[in-house]
Amino acid sequence: MPAFADRKTAVVLCAASNNDLEDLVAIRIEAMRESLERLGRFNPDRARERFVGGFDANSTRRIEVSGDLVGFVVIKDHQSELLLDHLYVIPSAQGAGIGSEVLAQIFREADETGRPIKVGALKESASNRFYTRHGFVFVESGEFDNYYVRSHCNSVALGDQADLDTMPGQRLHR
Known part of the structure; x- marks a missing residue:
């Protein structure tokens, strides 16, 4: 396994395929294990079944660092x-x-298309702090998950001297 401390190493998002399914299931189970065990809800068979049942390679991207698969993201x-x-x-x-x-x-x-991003995070998971730290705002809570939204950020043309302040927690992308 490569060292990940070097932040200059590019993080690359690559299209996933149906051939990636087993690797992605393994990553999901490994990444979720600690949070779900803490809640007494870890069940690898259920985690696999839920992911496989909704898997769409067209919405899925592999996360690679130095050519190694380190995760994945699904954007619908x-x-x-x-x-x-x-x-x-x-x-x-x-x-x-x-x-x-x-x-x-x-x-x-999202900003290029002017659309917000919605996400759900397992209650009691560290992912809640991760998403709020990155500008997502809590919207509601369900039985097992908290739900957040991140509004789009309007782009400002380079050289524009307009007020460059953004909403708290949001970044201005130029």
């Missing part, structure tokens, strides 16, 4: 919004800025 393109359905990074690669870089790439895509 709804007419008025993007749904960040899954974002998993293997535990050994967490904390190295990979998830933040993936979000930055997704934010650029």
Whole structure:
């Protein structure tokens, strides 16, 4: 397994295929294990079944660092919004800025089309802090998950001297 401390290493999002399914299931189970065990809800068979049942390679991108598969992201393109359905990074690669870089790439895509991004996060999971730290705002809570939205950020032309302030927690992408 490569070292992930070097933040200059590019995080690359690549199209997934149906051939990636088993690797992605393994990543999901590994990444979810700690949070679900803490809640007494870890069931690898159920985690596999739920993911396989909704898998769509066209909405899924592999997360690669130095050519190694370290995670994946699923973005469902709804007419008025993007749904960040899954974002998993293997535990050994967490904390190295990979998830933040993936979000930055997704934010650029959402901002270019002027659409918000919605996401759900398992209650009691560290992912709740991750999403709020990156500008997502809590919207509601369900039985097992908290739901967040990140409004799009209007782009400002380079050289524009307009007020460059953004909403708290949002970045201005230029």
